Amino acid sequence: MAGKDVKTILHLIDTTGPGGAETVFINLLKELQQTEFRNIVVLRGEGWVADQVRSLGITPQFIDSKGSFNLGYILGMKRLVVGESVDLIHAHLLGSNVYGALLAMMCRKPMIATFHGAVDVAAGERFLWAKFGIIGWGASTIVCVSKRLQEELAERSSLPARKLHLVYNGVDPELFCKAPASGLKEELGLPPEANLVVSIGNIRPAKGYDHLVDAAIKMAKLDPNTHFVVVGHQRPALFEKLKAQIRGAPEAPRIHWLGFRQDVVNVLRQADIFLLPSTSEGFSISTVEAMMAGVPVIATRSGGPEEIVSDGESGLLVPIEDSDAIVNAIQRLNDPTLKHQITEQALESAKSKFSLKSMLHAYQGLYERFM
Template sequence: MTTILHLIDTTGPGGAETVFTNLLKELEQTEFRNVVVLRGEGWVAEKVRSLGITPHMIDSKGSFNLGYVKALRQLIIGERVDLIHAHLLGSNVYGALLALICGKPMIATFHGAVDVASGERFLRAKFFLIGRGASTIVCVSKRLQQELAERSPLPAHKLQLIYNGVDPEAFSGARASGLKEELGLPQDATVVISIGNIRPAKGYEYLVDAAVTMAAQDPKVHFVVVGHQKAQLFNKLMDQIARATTQPNIHWLGFRQDVASILRQADIFLLPSVSEGFSISTVEAMMAGVPIIATRSGGPEEIIIDGASGRLVPVRDAEAIVTAISGMMEPEMRKGMIVEAERTAKDRFSLQSMLANYKEIYCQLVN
C-alpha cells in the first residue's frame, strides 16, 4: 500500500483548505494510505478527524523551523511514507526540503497569487528549493501556471495544471429556504451572495460601493457575504459603509458551515475579487444552479464563458457589477446561463476529475 504524507500550513477555513480536505475524503476510498500533518487545531483538523483520520500536530512557526523538519523526518521514516504532497508556499518549502533529505518524490500544489506574493521574504530562495525538491508542481489555474513559469525560477517542465474539484452532489438538489427569514428580508427580495474570507484579494470594498449604488436604484436587492471576518479589513469596510450617502443592504454572516444551503437560496452569485487563483465558490455556485457574476481576476476567466455560463466584469469596477446585476434580472438570460454553467462545472471541475488527475501523478511518481 502506498503511503502519502499530506502537508498544509493553514488551519482554515478557506478554498485551499477545502480542496485539501476534499482530496483526503476521496483518497480514503482508494488504495492509498494517508498521513496528515497540521500546524494546529482549527477547521481543517475538525474536517480531517470527521474523515476518520487522526492528524499529527506539529507546530511549524518561525521563518525556518529545524525542529519541524526533524519531527517530519522521523514521521516519514516511522510511517514508511512513499510520497509527500504539500499545499501552499510554506508547506511546499518544507515538503521539498524533506523530499531532498529523505529521497522521496514530492508534489507541491500552488493555489493562487497569494502563494507567490512578491513581498514574501526570501521568495527566490524558497522557489529554488521547491524547484529542486518537488517532482511535480501543480497549479490550479492556467494563469497561475503562466505566472510561475514567467516570474519564478521554478522549472517549467515540472509545472502541471490540475483544476480544483467540487462534489456536485453536495450542491445540487431542491432550492433551500430559511435565509430570508433569518435576515428579516421580504420574500420578493433579490439575494446576491458572495462567499470568501474577508481579505484584500477578495475586493469587498467594490462590493460595498456596488451595494451603495444598488440601494438607491433598487432597494429590494440585498447582498449577503459569507466568510471569516479579519478584524482590520472588516473594520475598514464598516467605516466605508458609515461614510456612504445611502446605506447599502449588506448582511455579513461571517463563517458558516451551511454554505451549500445558503447557495441554493441565492438569486445571483457575485465574486468581486481583484486577484483569484481558482474560485472554488464560483464552481460551487454553478453546481447549485445560481447565475454567476465574477470579475476578470485570473481564475474566473478559465471557469466562466462571458455571456454563456455567466457574466465577467472588470476588476475594481463597482458600476460594472451594478450593471451586471441589473442585467441578470432578465429571466431568459438567467435560465440559459444556469443550464450551461451546471453542465460546464460537472464536466470540467468535478471532484472525481481532480482525484483522477492526482492519482495519475501519485502512481507515476511512486512507480
C-alpha cells in the same frame, strides 16, 4: 507501519482555518480515503481543518512549524516519514511546499507541491527567491490550479517550467442536487421577494470587498429589493475599513455580513446571484460551487474565473475594481431568459470540467507516476 503493497501519502498544509485551498485539501482527502492509498495528515495546530480531517476518519498529527526555518519541525517530519514508511509527500500552499521539498530531498522521496493562487506567492514574501529555489529542486512536480497561475509562476519565478502541471480544483456535484433550501431570508428578516446576491470568501484584500460595498451603495438607490450577503471570516482591520466605507455612504447599503458559516452549501442554494468581486484569484472554488448549485455567476476578470466562466454563456465576467460593471451585470440578470440560459450552461460546464472525480483522477495519475 503500512503493508508493503499499500502506498502511503503524507499530506501537508500550513493553514488551520477554513478557505478555498483548505476545502480542496479536505475534498481530496475525502476521495482518497475511498482508494487504496493510506493517508497521513500533518497540521500545525487545531482548527477547522483538523476537525474536518477527523470527520474523514483520519487522526491528524501536529508538529509546530512556526518560523521561517523550523529545524525541529523538519526533524520531526523526517522521523515520521521514516517511521510510517511514507512513499510520497503532497503539500499545499507556500510554507508547506518549502518544508515538503526539503523533506523530499532529505528522505529521497517524491513530492508534489500544489499552489492555489498568486496571493500565496506574493512578491512581498520574505526570501521568496530562496523558497522557490528549494521547491524547484525538491518537488517532483508543481501543481497549479489555473492556467493563469501556471503562466505567472513560469514568468516570474525560478520554478522550472517543465515541472509546472495544471490540475483544476474540483467540487462534488452531489452536494448541490438536493431540493432548494430555505430559511436564510427569514433569518435576515427579508421579504420573500428579496433578491440575494451572495459572495463567499474570507475578508482579505484580494477579495475586493470594497468594490462590493461600492456596488451595494449604488444598488441601494437603484433597487432597494437587492441585498448583498457575504460569507467568510472577517479580518478585523480590513472589516473596520469596510464598515467605515459603509458609514460614509449617502444611503445605507443593504449588506449582510454573516461571518464564517458551516452551511455554505445551503446559503448558496438560496442565492439569486453569486458575485465574485476579487482583484486576484488563482481559481475560485466558490464560483464552481455556485455553478453546481444552479446560481448565475457574476465574476471579475481576476485570473482564475476566466478559465471557469465563459462570458455571456455560463456567467457574466466584469473588469476588476469596477463597481459600475457589477451593478450593470446584476441588472442584466433581471432578464429571466438570460438568467435561465446562463444557469443551465454553467451547471453543464461545471459538471464536465470541474468535478471532484476529475480532480482525483488527475492527482491519482501523478501519484502513480512518481511512486
